[in-house]
Amino acid sequence: MKKTWWKESVVYQIYPRSFQDSNGDGIGDIPGIISRLDYLQKLGVDVIWLCPVYESPNDDNGYDISNYRGIMDEFGTIEDWERLLDGLHSRGMKLIMDLVVNHTSDEHAWFVESRKSKDNPYRDYYIWRDGKDGQEPNNWASIFSGSAWKYDETTEQYYLHLFSQKQPDLNWENEKVRREVYDLMTWWLDKGIDGFRMDVINMISKVEGLPDGEGESKYKDGGKYFMNGPRIHEFLQEMNREVLSKYDVMTVGETPGVSPEEAALYVGEDRGELSMVFQFESMDIDSGPGGKWYVTPWKLLDFKRIMSKWQTELDGKGWNSLFLNNHDQPRMVSRFGNDGQYRKESAKMLGTLLHTMQGTPFIYQGEELGMTNVKFATIEEYQDIETHNMFKEHREAGRSVEDIMASIYSKGRDNARTPMQWDATEHGGFTTGTPWLVVNPNYKEINAEEALADPDSIFHYYRRLIELRKQHEVLVYGKYELLLEDHEHIYAYTRTRGDERLLVILNFFADPVTFELPASVGYRSYERLIGNYELPEGTRLEQLELRPYEAQVLRLR
Structure with a gap:
């Protein structure tokens, strides 16, 4: 396995709209990100993945791009962006940008030209088709609900949009x-x-x-x-x-x-x-x-x-x-952990899993604080286009509001998009204005200021996890081997590289459980590298009583 810098890196994903607002308009921006670079450096991450900051009408929060070389006014200027890049590089961090080239915005100059006439030079930049028997060219469903085709009266043809109607697909055959x-x-x-x-x-x-495509519904999965x-x-x-x-x-x-x-x-x-x-x-x-x-x-x-x-x-x-969460997925502590009584323990346990496997860990903003899903009272408080389209479609199909809202509480994309919780002041220190999306009401208890001040916080635990990967190559390049494959409560595995061998033990639930070391895993002694509970001196691994959501990483000798 070739060694490269990106295999040894930890990536931090920033959703700019929700990270930090610098000018009080309620929308996160690039100067806001710059003001928080020391925080990211303290965490120890190597690479920032910046979600789209390009010019966009914002139908899908920037994933509908109207100019790939321009910065959205709400986020700042290209000069602000250059300051961000310099600020990252001067701190030894790298920047990766989001490349969105399956589709553009319908307001992109290419599409504006494309829809003018069938012989326009840009017509073939997109996927245009005649209808069939007064219907769409095929029966594909959009990933955001409804048909994947939009009829355009100017030229009496349909264009393909696998996502929103305002996100026409590019024709890569051209x-x-x-x-x-x-x-x-x-x-x-x-x-x-x-x-x-x-x-x-x-x-x-x-x-x-x-x-x-095939399926039961009117519009079918053409995946x-x-x-x-x-x-x-x-x-x-x-x-x-x-x-x-x-x-x-x-x-x-x-x-x-x-x-x-x-x-x-x-x-x-x-x-x-x-x-x-x-x-x-x-x-x-x-x-x-x-x-x-x-x-x-x-x-x-x-x-x-x-x-x-x-x-x-x-x-x-x-x-x-x-990764276990991102801008399109619910918060991992709410989904795979326990966002109530054992929020800190389970967040640390899940972090341990991600940082002790072979691969590059991705941290989604707020994950290092144990930020949770949110439950807004009404659909009106949600902003996500996918959520609104689904709500409408499922209501029309007769599903109850309560049932749909329960689904949104579990899976809605706005769970990940509520603003970053920096401190206990109004709106969590995200903005002095009205936030574009309501801040999770638990910001007074869960915020960066509180986490930085608490040596036992999830933030400081993540910092140590990131340090460990830098100190132990076995965590990056070592071979993974699953233990106790059929155990319904414990996830345990070893990582091995040369003479170095680590044992990772994770209790995925609130119930205490006994870990029994398989006979195949011999050891003379061990050193505890990290864990979310202390291990009493002289603890034997043959039978280890695991506490709720316990995580231990042990170096075996």
Whole structure:
């Protein structure tokens, strides 16, 4: 396994709208981020992933880009952005930007031209089709509900939008489109950024003819025709050849629906595509047959199977990304831990898991404070387009408001997007104005000021986890081996590299449980590297009584 800086890094994801407002307009901005760089440096992270800050009408919070080389007015100026890059680099941190090139905004100059006429030079930058029998060109459902097609009266054709109607899909079959994308990537890399997180990058190649999808509902899932499509690896290898290979950068592709076998094609060290991918198998663990909004209880056995599969099947072939939440997912302490009585213990336990596996850990803003999901009383308080579209669709289908709101409390994207909780002052110190999204009411108890002052806080625990990865190569490059595969409460595994061997023991629940060391794991003595409870002197590992959400990382000799 080749050693690289991005394998040894810890990434911190910033959702700029919700991080820190500097001018009182209620919207986080780039000067706000700059004012918090010392905080990030204290945490010890190496790389910042900045969600989109480009010019955008904000239909999908910046993931609908109208100008790839401009900064959204609400966030600041290109000069502010350059100060941010300098501030990060001067502190020894790197910056990766969000690359959103499956689609643009319908207000992007290319699309404005494209919709003018069928023979416009930009027409073929997007995917236009005639309707069929007075209906859409095919039966695909948008990922944000409803049809994936929008009729445009000017030219009496439909355009494809896998997401919002204001996010028309680019036509990657057109070489000019690819050239435009490579040019804008080069423009940012020449400014000095350190790589890209690539939004739904495995959707850029569609199956020729765009066949109908299958399913029960009016609009069907066409995923097998637009995810991991026929030319995806050709496009990414071309992108790497033309752009990425010329810089020392990290890339992470968002690739819903990939298996480890497919992921190995994206991240294989000899393939010339991406550094790593985000896969979502673990994020679908509590989705029912009807999809993510039909929440079912998750089981630790399934969770361990999924996590272990990715650890072992990519080992030696490619690199994993490690995350349990992001801007599109609920807060991990609410989903996989206990956001009440054992919030601190379970947040530390989950952090221990992510920082002791093979792969690059990604921390989502506020995770290091143990920020939780939120329960707004009414749908009106939510801002997310996916949530609003789902609410409307499910109400029309006869589902009760109470039932829908319960789904939103569990899975809504605004759970992750409530503003960062900096202190106990009004709006959590995020803004002096009215925040664009209501701050979680628990900000008085859960905030950065409180965490920094408490030596036993989740923040300081994360700081130590990050330090440990820098001190012990076995945590980065070591081989992973699952223990107690069939245990329903304990997740335990070893990490081994040469003579160094670590044992990680995690109790995933509030009930105390006894860990019994498998006979195959011999040891003479051990050193405790980190844990969320003290271990009494002379504790034997053969039978270890685990407390609620206990985590221990032990170096075996």
